[in-house]
Amino acid sequence: MILRLRRPLLIVRKSIHTKPTSPTAASSSDITGLLTNGGKWDSLTAHFGSITLTNSLVEQVLLNLKEPSEAKKALLFFHWSSTHHSSFHHSLRSYSIAIHILVRSGLFIDARALLESAITKTSQPESCLLDALLSTYEAAPSGPRVFDILVQTYAKMRMLDHAFDACSHLMDRGFSISLTSFNALLRVAQKSNRYDLAWKVYEYMLQRRVYPDRNSIETMTNVMCKQGSLQNIISVLDKINGKRCAPAVIVNSGLWFMIFKKDNFNVDHGIVLLKRLLQKDMIVDSVVYSLIIFARCERGELDNAYEMFDEMLKRGCGSNAFVYTCFIGAHCKSGRIEEAIRLMHEMQLSGFKPYQKTYSYMIEGCSMSGRLDECMTFYEGMIKHGFVPDSDACNQMIGKLCECGKMEKANDILTVLLDKGFKANQVTYMILMKGFGDAGNAREVTKLYYELRHRGIHPDPMACEPLIKSLRQCGKFNEAEKFLHVIGSEKHLPL
Structure with missing residues (x-):
């Protein structure tokens, strides 16, 4: 009985497979015929295990099996050809043809596996794989x-x-590239801490009219959170809109500020982007106008900024604290301090509260214009409302006080600000040290130097000039030389 069962199996095998083909007679049709007639791995080895494979032969067999019904046979031949012929390596064209066949047949897992193999096993540049897929x-x-x-x-x-x-x-x-693919790219960029690339991809999506969905917005919100910019953008939008904006508005406003920081930023191109977002309800009117006004003011284009402000009012969008601050800052930078003061009063009368940036602009503007009394008034108002100036404003104010011989006042102000969390920098201390140094107060200069070092600020030699100069003016040459030696050895400078 056992012998009778084996005989039909031998007969079936002979009916399915042709006799082994010699190495010189093998053709793509021979291999294709064996596979289409039910041949498997062992059959391929038995009949074609000794033939010399070429890329053109392999490609032709794959193309003969490109129909979805033959896709698994094509994959079988692809793996067999590289496994049983150690000297043979698939070309990128072979990989590409096999990948196309698998994708067309819906065998996406296998297609991804071949793509990973093509990327890791071939020595050619990655752009060549894309070219091979296209060709x-x-x-x-x-x-x-x-x-x-x-x-x-x-x-x-x-x-x-x-x-x-x-x-x-x-x-x-x-x-076309799907939103799913862009979202995958955004997600991995975020997890890899490639924040600049994430913004670059997000901006590119909008330029190509691939509009984000909830997943895109959530990923970019995480990017902003990791960057530390999320709270700043929310704070700006709260001042514009008076209430918390939707996540998409927050992310798209964050994109605007990211684009604005670029050296090649073009306001007109930025406006096109904002209007496109507005058409898709991904941002709101008041935010669009406020951001454009901000950009115009930062560029010193006040006439254009006021034109946009007039249009904003005509569209029914009222002014806001952010827009007022933009105009105040622009006037302070251009030296039109009277107009800045007028806008500050108008802002308060309109019910909008000045905030940290508003006060900083006024303090810096008044200091630069030599209006020390008004500068002090704005400083006191700022402290009363719980704000501290930014570094530029603080340094301008301290510099003007020192210029007027009021170093003690400047020093007291710095003490108050430090207690409130202000982060003094090297310039801050350098200004004060120079002021006391010019007055011949070497003791105070020395105290400031040690305080600067205690706060973890490592000064460069230029910052220590007032210290060395004042010590020498007071006849303390030994102390001056000691400090000069310490500074030189720390910075590896020649003495």
Whole structure:
């Protein structure tokens, strides 16, 4: 009975497989025929294990099996050809043809595995893989999804720059990249702390009219949180809108400020982006106008800023504390302090409360204009309302006080500000040290030097000039030389 069962199996095997082919007679049709007639791994080895494989032969077999019903056979042959022929290595074209076949057949897991293999096992630049996929796209049409899988695979492998370059190249060629792929790229960029790239990708999405969804916004919110910019943007929007804005508005406002910081920022291009977001209800009128006014004021384009302000009012958007502060800052920077003071009073009469930036502008502007009494008035108002000036404003105020011979007053102000959490910098101490040094008060200069060091600020030699100079003026040459030696040895400078 056992012998009778084995005989039919031998007969079936002979009916399925042709006799072994010699190495010189093998063709793509022979291999294809064996596979389409039910041949498996062992059959391939038995009949074609000794043939010499070439890239052209492998590619032709794959193309013969490009229909979805034959996809698994194509994959079987792909793996067999590299496993049983150790000297043979698949070309990027072979990989690409196989990947197209798998994607067209819906075998996405296998397609991703081949993509990862192509990326890790080939020595050619990653751009060559994309070129190979493009060059074989018509021969084994798989649809644009293959390029989404490529981008997602790059993202998964944390090859983020390659993923973004592939997106740009493909979209320039007229292919569409799905929101799912962009979200994968954003998510991995955020997890990899590639915040600049995340913003670059997000901006590119909007430029190409691939609009974010909830997942995109959530990822970019996490980016802002990790960067430490989230609370600042929320604070600005609260001053514009008077209430908490939607997450999309927060993220898109954050994008605006990120773009604004670029050296090549163009206000007109930025306006186009904001209007596009407005059309998609991803930002609100009052925020759009306020951000444009901010940009115009920062660029010193006051006439354009006021034109936009008039348009803002005509559209029914009232003014706000942020817009007032933008105009106050622009006038202070241009030396029109009278207009800045007028706007400050108007702002308060309109029911808007000045905040830290508003007061800082006024203190800095009044100091630069030599209006010390008004500067002190704004400083006292600021402290009363719980704010401290920024570094530039503080340094201008202390500098003006020292210039007027009021070093003790300046020193007292610095003490108060430090107690309130102000972060003094080297310039702050240098101004005070110079003031006391010019007055011949070497003792106070020395105290300030030690305080500066105690706060973890490591001064450069220029910052210590007032200390050395004042000690020498007071005849304390030994102490001057001692400090000069310490500074020189710390900075590795020649004495």
